[in-house]
Amino acid sequence: GESVGLHLPTLSVQEGDNSIINCAYSNSASDYFIWYKQESGKGPQFIIDIRSNMDKRQGQRVTVLLNKTVKHLSLQIAATQPGDSAVYFCAEKSGFQKLVFGTGTRLLVSP
Amino acid sequence: DAGVIQSPRHEVTEMGQEVTLRCKPISGHDYLFWYRQTMMRGLELLIYFNNNVPIDDSGMPEDRFSAKMPNASFSTLKIQPSEPRDSAVYFCASDGTGVSGNTIYFGEGSWLTVV
Numbered sequence: 001g002e003s004v005g006l007h008l009p010t011l012s013v014q015e016g017d018n019s020i021i022n023c024a025y026s027n028s029a030s031d032y033f034i035w036y037k038q039e040s041g042k043g044p045q046f047i048i049d050i051r052s053n054m055d056k057r058q059g060q061r062v063t064v065l066l067n068k069t070v071k072h073l074s075l076q077i078a079a080t081q082p083g084d085s086a087v088y089f090c091a092e093k094s095g096f097q098k099l100v101f102g103t104g105t106r107l108l109v110s111p
Numbered sequence: 112d113a114g115v116i117q118s119p120r121h122e123v124t125e126m127g128q129e130v131t132l133r134c135k136p137i138s139g140h141d142y143l144f145w146y147r148q149t150m151m152r153g154l155e156l157l158i159y160f161n162n163n164v165p166i167d168d169s170g171m172p173e174d175r176f177s178a179k180m181p182n183a184s185f186s187t188l189k190i191q192p193s194e195p196r197d198s199a200v201y202f203c204a205s206d207g208t209g210v211s212g213n214t215i216y217f218g219e220g221s222w223l224t225v226v
Contacts, residue, residue, distance in 0.1 A: 034214065034215070036217075042219055042220070043115075043202050043204075043217035043218050043219045043220050044154070044202070044217045045217070046214050046215075046216060049214060089154065098156065098159065098167065099144075099156070099215055100156075101153065101154040103153050104153065
């Protein structure tokens with residue numbers, strides 16, 4: 001029979017636009033969150049992280065927002081470039097050193 | 112640093128054969144993780160070690176899978192005997208709480224196909 005894989009949500013944007021990728025997490029005890037970028041054929045690459053005592057953290061062209069009230073995490077990418085095309089994973093950690101990954105969002109950037 | 116190094120990058124093997132995947136973590140990192148990624152299940156944590164000691168192997172699918180970490184710079188994930196449903200990308204990752212502050216770094220993966 002035909003296999004059914006994970007259906008990754010896809011966000012399609014134009015080059016130069018800002019992108020917002022969202023993630024809902026499940027464990028209210030999670031105290032550390034990471035965004036990873038995975039390009040085709042490569043391993044997940046760390047982008048930015050945030051601890052639960054913060055609600056916003058900025059990096060180079062990226063911003064992570066954390067809303068603990070609704071258990072929501074978002075990654076904002078400014079001036080999106082074709083090289084940003086990838087699958088983006090949020091990951092949460094509760095307890096010690098055991099990350100739990102979300103299913104991922106595919107970002108497609110059109111020139 | 113060279114990052115997490117995995118080998119082989121690609122392997123095609125016949126059902127029933129033994130498969131050994133290897134990993135060299137980032138020097139100084141005291142945590143090592145093995146993940147599996149498939150289209151069906153996404154990224155799954157199989158097992159992780161702290162200071163070479165297995166801490167949580169609850170993600171290991173069955174007895175055909177085993178992992179060892181004989182020293183701080185080397186780990187193996189073995190599948191014996193392999194089955195077609197084991198086809199996946201296997202990632203090794205490492206972390207050093209005193210070095211990188213809880214950030215887990217991944218290798219490039221070992222792409223396994225069992226036919």
